[in-house]
Amino acid sequence: MTRPIGYFVHHQGRGHAERCAAVVNALPKSQPVTVFCAKPDIFPAFTRQVELIALPSLFEPTGYEDINDTTSAPDTVHCAPLGWPGIRQAMAQLASWFASANPVLMISDVSAEVAQLARICSVPHVKVLQHGQRSDPGHQAAYDGAVGLLCPAAKALAQPDWPARHMGKTHFAGGLGVDVKRPDPARRAMLRDQLGIAPDQRMVVVMSGGGGTGFASAPFGIAARALPETAFVTIGRMAQDWHATEPANLHHHGWVDNAADYLAAADMVVASTGNTTCHQILAAETPWLAVPEWRYFDEQIEKAAALHRAGAAHHLPHFPSSAGAWRAAIQRTFHTHDPALQRALVDEDAAAKTTRWLTGLTDQLLSETSNETGDLHDIVHPIRA
Numbered sequence: 001m002t003r004p005i006g007y008f009v010h011h012q013g014r015g016h017a018e019r020c021a022a023v024v025n026a027l028p029k030s031q032p033v034t035v036f037c038a039k040p041d042i043f044p045a046f047t048r049q050v051e052l053i054a055l056p057s058l059f060e061p062t063g064y065e066d067i068n069d070t071t072s073a074p075d076t077v078h079c080a081p082l083g084w085p086g087i088r089q090a091m092a093q094l095a096s097w098f099a100s101a102n103p104v105l106m107i108s109d110v111s112a113e114v115a116q117l118a119r120i121c122s123v124p125h126v127k128v129l130q131h132g133q134r135s136d137p138g139h140q141a142a143y144d145g146a147v148g149l150l151c152p153a154a155k156a157l158a159q160p161d162w163p164a165r166h167m168g169k170t171h172f173a174g175g176l177g178v179d180v181k182r183p184d185p186a187r188r189a190m191l192r193d194q195l196g197i198a199p200d201q202r203m204v205v206v207m208s209g210g211g212g213t214g215f216a217s218a219p220f221g222i223a224a225r226a227l228p229e230t231a232f233v234t235i236g237r238m239a240q241d242w243h244a245t246e247p248a249n250l251h252h253h254g255w256v257d258n259a260a261d262y263l264a265a266a267d268m269v270v271a272s273t274g275n276t277t278c279h280q281i282l283a284a285e286t287p288w289l290a291v292p293e294w295r296y297f298d299e300q301i302e303k304a305a306a307l308h309r310a311g312a313a314h315h316l317p318h319f320p321s322s323a324g325a326w327r328a329a330i331q332r333t334f335h336t337h338d339p340a341l342q343r344a345l346v347d348e349d350a351a352a353k354t355t356r357w358l359t360g361l362t363d364q365l366l367s368e369t370s371n372e373t374g375d376l377h378d379i380v381h382p383i384r385a
């Protein structure tokens with residue numbers, strides 16, 4: 001029997017689940033896969049058989065925590081509070097599966113603790129490599145112990161401080177998990193008509209992602225008043241400010257299922273730098289003002305800086321706070337826009353190339369052993385007294 005691949009998926013935001021579904025769907029159907037996640041309902045449709053196991057959350061308390069934890073966590077871990085039954089149960093489920101399933105590979109997207117658990121349990125693991133300040137011992141141990149690193153971004157977006165020992169085992173997959181087909185001009189005109197945008201009217205889409213608390217509305221009231229002939233349309237989570245005065249050319253559409261349609265219709269986009277958001281905008285080849293949201297380890301700050309260096313977006317550390325600053329930022333965004341640079345950062349074949357890389361890893365891992373069965377009775381011998 002072919003030994004299974006395990007896949008741990010963090011349940012904050014959507015990018016982790018979208019990447020997982022894209023990779024798993026592209027793997028050979030003969031390859032067994034078991035996916036672990038605290039929210040099994042966040043995944044796009046799987047097109048093949050997958051075992052999906054719900055884990056307790058590794059970072060959300062349940063109310064049954066039984067120790068007054070006043071300790072400081074060591075630098076080798078990020079989320080390891082004492083006295084959490086949910087964490088014990090989740091790690092026990094994973095360790096039990098490692099022992100019974102004999103997996104050939106475990107993919108962690110993302111948890112340094114899960115990656116280190118796999119290594120401690122003698123299971124080869126692939127760690128997803130994200131942007132951010134991750135030079136701490138916890139991340140470095142997870143990266144150093146991995147047989148491979150999977151970066152859901154183009155190599156041109158690599159951070160300058162990523163060490164050679166990690167770059168040498170990293171597979172870059174720009175656009176992984178996102179529909180990155182080239183924009184269609186005829187479809188663009190149709191979408192603008194459906195949204196009520198005149199052919200000669202400028203449309204700026206403000207895209208607020210799902211991984212955090214969303215944008216506050218007040219800055220965009222200022223932007224819309226600064227450019228009254230421009231239609232400003234917001235999608236996603238938008239926090240209303242009591243002091244904001246919003247003009248008629250600012251429209252809030254809330255959560256939509258067709259964010260890619262808005263991007264295809266837009267003349268410009270204002271957005272943070274979450275994984276899905278990034279690749280949707282790059283694929284649309286739209287002028288982009290990138291303003292990072294707060295994330296652990298400065299993930300979005302580093303991603304925005306990488307996009308700016310690559311010429312794929314104009315980066316500001318925060319939203320402009322005056323009409324003049326908004327006009328200057330938007331003018332600069334249009335002036336520096338290069339659709340060819342954006343297109344070069346996404347790959348329509350990212351999922352297929354990633355699965356070929358993973359298959360190569362598993363073949364290499366098994367090349368020097370004759371035991372490719374998942375039946376542990378064939379490889380574990382009891383110690384006799």
